[in-house]
């Protein structure tokens with residue numbers, strides 16, 4: 001009679017959750033270990049020392065000296081945080097001597113020019129070839145205006161063409177009115193996509209998801225489990241069916257109505273393409289451009 | 293009256309698992325000897341002489357002192373003698389198993405809900421029932437509508453046919469059970485159904501030995517209304533099934549005429565487990581023939597909270613840690 005229900009219940013509780021406690025524990029250890037390793041890597045000094053220290057080449061003279069300096073400081077801060085290089089290059093020389101360029105020609109020319117600029121100077125946070133980083137090349141030559149975002153290394157891996165495009169739209173916003181803001185938009189855009197870590201709002205979603213799961217869990221186990229009526233309709237009918245069963249179904253009248261069916265068709269949706277290619281230097285690049 | 297063992301003098305009881313009379317003291321089967329006590333109202337236990345306490349309608353019970361299964365002879369004789377009965381098919385152990393199986397997913401039930409200590413307190417009751425028989429003639433008149441649609445080319449056709457519908461049938465209902473016990477809630481007893489009458493036998497007091505029993509608290513006339521309702525509901529459903537092919541139907545007339553009716557008194561087996569928790573009662577009724585359970589599982593708030601919070605914690609930890617771990621790799 002001296003059965004200890006409390007103790008038994010505690011034992012039952014731990015037994016019930018044991019496998020989950022173990023999984024969470026292992027996950028916690030693994031995450032902590034990975035976190036420490038990640039922290040050490042982020043603390044390590046820049047590996048690529050071949051690249052020039054200059055990040056802002058304002059050959060088209062769009063920025064004031066203060067703006068240039070401010071941009072350099074901003075880039076230095078972001079490079080230290082994200083471990084990727086940012087380069088801004090403006091120029092107003094023509095991409096080609098041809099008087100009128102088709103869009104595809106413009107794309108190809110500015111892409112090559114940007115990639116070569118990056119490759120020749122051996123930019124990239126971790127190494128000088130296919131290193132991590134991105135370059136914004138801004139051509140201001142009349143009739144050939146537009147910017148190209150060239151991606152390399154981890155940035156190339158991480159950014160889809162659609163994401164490159166969305167960053168360029170942010171740049172376009174200030175392209176004419178305020179180039180300084182436009183280039184900042186490029187840096188911020190890349191940082192956002194390279195965000196590293198898990199965005200804050202994810203934890204909020206996870207919280208809601210966990211709450212939802214808990215609700216389902218609770219209600220599935222808290223069911224009262226009430227009994228249902230299991231008496232069949234003919235439970236007490238002798239022989240299981242009525243006797244002398246007769247019936248009549250006489251058709252009185254019938255009528256038919258017509259309706260014309262309206263048909264409609266729905267349009268398709270096409271998918272986007274990738275931005276991957278190999279530069280003249282043999283390096284893999286990604287990216288995209290917006291011509292103005 | 294009680295059954296004494298011819299071999300050892302112990303109390304012989306009916307044992308559902310062994311399907312017969314059994315002496316638990318010397319393990320003998322069918323060794324019972326009917327031993328009369330007072331012919332009239334029993335006041336003292338014929339076995340131990342202890343003073344007996346029982347209710348107004350009780351006809352069988354156990355002595356509070358010596359646990360002997362006693363049967364009050366005047367309450368099973370004459371007008372009180374049941375015509376039929378279904379002996380218990382499920383013993384206490386089978387019942388415990390059925391309860392544990394049924395509520396094993398109720399994680400938040402209090403710790404002792406399905407414990408032996410509590411479950412041993414359940415009692416097997418022979419509940420007085422009136423079983424009604426009805427010879428009926430049922431008919432239905434109405435107008436039915438059948439709708440058929442099809443498509444040809446770019447045109448949809450809808451054909452509506454209207455029928456004059458009539459049905460006529462004799463339905464013979466037998467042994468519609470209605471409990472005649474005040475102690476048993478009607479709605480619960482309706483859910484304890486159905487009983488399988490193939491195991492219905494002529495009344496024999498032996499089957500009461502070791503169990504509790506009551507004689508009817510109401511007459512067959514007083515309870516007839518409930519049987520009548522059950523019969524009508526069933527007849528109407530059978531009629532409805534007979535014209536099920538129509539998309540819609542309007543009733544012109546419908547009759548369920550009783551041509552003949554009859555009732556008989558029977559005892560049907562029901563186990564009763566009373567669990568109380570935090571000042572609230574949770575009664576459970578179990579069909580003593582097939583183990584069907586009627587009753588709602590209790591919930592321990594403390595346990596529900598502990599388990600739910602832990603589940604929440606684990607779920608959130610998984611959702612939060614996995615992406616974090618991936619982002620570090």
Ligand SMILES: [Zn+2]
Pocket residue numbers: 297298299300301302315316317318319320323
């Ligand atoms: Zn014996």
Ligand SMILES: [Zn+2]
Pocket residue numbers: 337338339340341342355356357358359360
């Ligand atoms: Zn006694």
